[in-house]
Amino acid sequence: MKTMSPLAAAPLLAALLLSACAAPEFRQPEVDVPTAFREQQTSAASPGADEVRRAADGTTWKPARPAEAQPRGEWWRSFHDASLDALIAEATAANQTLAVATARVKQARAIAGIAQADRAPQVGVALGAERARLSPLELNLPPGTAVAPANVYSARLSASYEVDLFGRVSSNVAAARADAGTAEASFRSVLLSLQADVAQAYFRLRALDADLATVARTVALREESLRITSRRFQEGDIGEFDVLRAKTELATTRAEAIGLQRQRATTEHALAVLLGKPAASYSAPARPMDELAALPLIPAGLPSSLLERRPDIAGAQQAMEAANARIGVARSAMFPALTLSTAGGGIGTSPADVLKWSSRSWLLGAALAAPLFDGGRIRSNITRSQAALEEAVGSYRQSVLQAFAEVEDDLASLRILAEQSDEIAQAQTAARRSADLAQKLYDAGRGSYLELLDAQRNLATVERNAVQLRGERAVTTVALIRALGGGWDAPGAVANGEQGMRN
Template sequence: MNFKTIIARGATPLLAALLLTACAAPAFHQPQVETPAAFKENTVQRAADGSTWTVARAAEAQPRGEWWRAFHDPDLDALVAEATAHNQGLAAAAARVRQARAIAGIAEADRIPQVGVGLGAQRARQSPLEAGLAPGTPVNAGTAYKAQLTASYEVDLFGRVSSNVAAARGDAAAVEATQRSVLLSLQADVAQLYFRLRSLDAEMETVQRTVALREESVRVTSRRFELGDLGEFDLSRAKTELSSARAEAIGLQRQRANAEHALAVLVGAPAALFQAPSRPLDQAFALPAIPAGLPSALLERRPDIASAQKTMEAANARIGVARSAMFPALDITAGAGGVAGTVGEVFKWSSRSWLLGAALGMPLLDGGRNRAGVVRSEAALDEAVANWRQTVLNAFAEVEDNLSGLRVLAGQGAEIDAAVVSARRSAELAQKLYDAGRGSYLELLDAQRNLATVERTAVQLRGERALTTVGLIRALGGGWDAPARSDTAQANGKAQAKA
């Protein structure tokens, strides 16, 4: 064996390995993103007696993702179920998932040979020249009947097929994650609109009490004006306050109607046929304590992050598809059948025909087209990585926003509750002083107006806390369950979870 033969035998497998490595999709490496050890705004939950405890996780037997059941509200449960079944945006997202899965199936089909069958008939007449005869020689027309079984297969020499399959699978997984994100957003939107309606009902209840108080004030003031105890100024002021309170009530009715119509769209019902009963959000309504968990867990729970992750993986696989276009492609074709002048003779052994071929082709001069395709696919991966990182940063910020919102609203709520108590006492004292003739009507109006404002603010804060709680669940990616249990079971669970 000479030196050239040794070099050739050693270089051939090395060259083949280099070609395979060059065109295959690069190994996917998870991009790094700075993940904090804990949420800055996260606070430790405390039991009623002041001891710290952790919220128990849902058991495996409990349904996953039904986070809205933590509010223990049958009306909310029914609305979410109706929206999940009839929302058109969710139906469109499900259709996109089926499309993506079908595209992945099309890519998967390239892994196996493609087999087909063909039947046909052809009648033709050749010219004497085509038949190899002298000019002017008569040539009769002939009919040929054909039956063939064909097969074709692309040998995945340089990973084009496998990379294309990986990209299609990644796209399908990304679309599925997007559907879960649409579902989570739909559920959260339904819950927030529902609590918005209940908050508006509570506001309307507060304003209606103010309207009733103003009507009583106008009635009493009118009577005293007729008796000469008060001047026309006090009566005009009382009527002004009554009209203003009624105008506020009408404005709240418009807001409630708009919210109700928006909720109808979410549940997939015509606005004219949908009606949400009035259920004021009272002070006794208890919000669930939402465990924020660790920031690192957020990367696994948020469906939008999962979608961005799968998009990255698909973009990485498409680099392999683009690289494979620069290298040879091997196609194998085969066919067998029969060709005869009559139908009965097509399937005779003497009429058999067959073919077997292999074609190896690769581009030589393409003006840089394939190289540009590789650069484009690499840039698409860079874009997907940047979008993933941006999605992660937005997720962290949304959790911090809602945690901060709950903390601030809790402090505001405590202060406003104390303000409501003192405002009610002030209104009572002002009414007594006015009735005794020791206080002016302006002082009474001021105390009553202050009470109405504080009570309405308390109701609004209550609604904001409910909306922010739902917003936190949305930011955490859903999937948090608070299974319905009896009071005894809840007490036992808290006792076992106390630190």
């Protein structure tokens, strides 16, 4: 049998060593992506025909492509509210949580730069000056010999370079770059959350203002009812029971108004924190929410597009890639590290002597360091790195499942809220008519005060429900935008926070 010569086997051995220490090829973990959202609403923003594929059962889908870095777009402008636009711009410029995320991106990018620097030779220079007196024994002179002190000047240029034989440097660079990508995705997630939180706090404030206005009208109605009831009691038309009921209803309604004021104060304080302001120095003007004639229609798209848009999913993706690269770093510790070094310069008794050719000195060297026994440290580190990748894969899959659930929740909530709003609109019409008739009957002496009170209470309840539903629909619309990963503007629009991160 013909045997392979040692010279011919060397390349094969080197290839085996490199494959053994290199980071494993990253494989995208499989996730169960539905072909369509269960609560999918008709949207004008559907993917292009060239991107859509049709399954055997007639459903459509398109393959996910990395698109998290695409501009998020100023989605809040679709509400056509100048006050909301100003608040989000203010929060983007001053929010401290966003500032922390920006600083973390800078740190991660700097760490990636440090890792990248290991690819290049490290060059340094050293200049020195010394005055010393040596012992006669150090100079091989008889004891007692007088030795004069001397000046020594030196100048030296040195360089070193680690040859990336087994992928330690390249794997470390890949891990650092993926970490930077994770930090950038986290920044975009914080930015999106900040914008959504500001919008939701703003709509909650407006809904509370509308609720307070409704309760204020009810209080005025209760006061008028008490005045009329008290007059009729004094005239002997009715008994004291109706007066006491009128006082009770008035006090109860005023207590509800006080509770709403407490809710408004806490919501206003939360908005102040988002804007980067002390709660004591911020006051939002009262602005009741009007009828929401047309909320923006949110293009939910296909479920696969969610994997492209959500910044938290993009961050989980980058975390997997970083963990995968660190397996290569851990494996490379099992093999020798080769470092090349060189230095050269001059040493003399005066600055001028340092530059003389006769004072020159130099060295060239190569060091090959390899572990012999470490008590299992390297093997344990490899196991830890592999487990970290398994953890990152689990986090990624959980992020995807959570994202799908959030979109389904918000789509279902919007559908149900729209149905509720339709029913409440009909209830308002009937309640107003009922209250008008009860008032006329009571004024004519043909109806009881309890009937009037019941009709007025029903009307107030229905009107408050209508106001609260308007607020919930606006808040849930923002929640759906957040769940989908942001806006849907055309490429080219860059959010203010992302621009600030780049500067």
